[in-house]
Amino acid sequence: MTSGKLIVITGPSGVGKGTLVKLLLAHHPDLSLSVSATTRPPREGETEGKDYFFLSRDQFENMIETGELLEWAEYAGNYYGTPRQGVEEKLQAEEWVVLEIEVVGARKIKQSFPEATRVFILPPSLAVLEERLIKRGKDSKAAIAQRLEHAETEIAAAEEFEFCVVNDDLDRSLVKLEKIIFQPSQKD
């Protein structure tokens, strides 16, 4: 890797962003994942500093005010944001940094990093998206309904992004993502 690069993976909740990013990092350990901050309470099994930095609303709002976030958004009643320092340090050290974030934040990144590679992950259908959220078993019925409602607006914005991948078959989606990141000039 010769220079720092910012890679943004976005798309609706439950589409498989986290699953794809995990696989991507396992195949390419040189890539570095930014750990986000959130005011959402930890889910069972989530670890502070690994999955998220879990903050109070006051702590998060303080980070907004002091400019410590590269981007942030309010999603389903909670704040989510990318701590600026870690990402900037990694880019300066010529690392390739992956952000896994929702659509409003991904849109904001374009303003500060116009050269970022932004990939929108699409579900094969809304019915499949719902099935994935239910099967994941991490969110209440009400939270799933809220995320699905949000998904319709998010999916309508997919065309704003430089690249789109429909996450149907996981292995095929990973190959497409790898092509976008490592061979962006080659068309398939």
Ligand SMILES: Nc1ncnc2c1ncn2[C@@H]1O[C@H](COP(=O)(O)OP(=O)(O)OP(=O)(O)O)[C@@H](O)[C@H]1O
């Ligand atoms: N291609 C796929 N085919 C079938 N199931 C998938 C596929 N990709 C992901 N999944 C499953 O869908 C569920 C949601 O995936 P994941 O948690 O990665 O979504 P996400 O987009 O990261 O969600 P969030 O934005 O809420 O973090 C998981 O149970 C995962 O195993």
Ligand SMILES: Nc1nc2c(ncn2[C@@H]2O[C@H](COP(=O)(O)O)[C@@H](O)[C@H]2O)c(=O)[nH]1
């Ligand atoms: N704008 C940002 N969105 C983020 C960030 N970190 C995660 N997310 C996205 O939030 C939703 C909900 O996440 P969940 O963990 O509660 O399921 C999802 O789309 C994430 O990708 C961030 O730093 N900024």
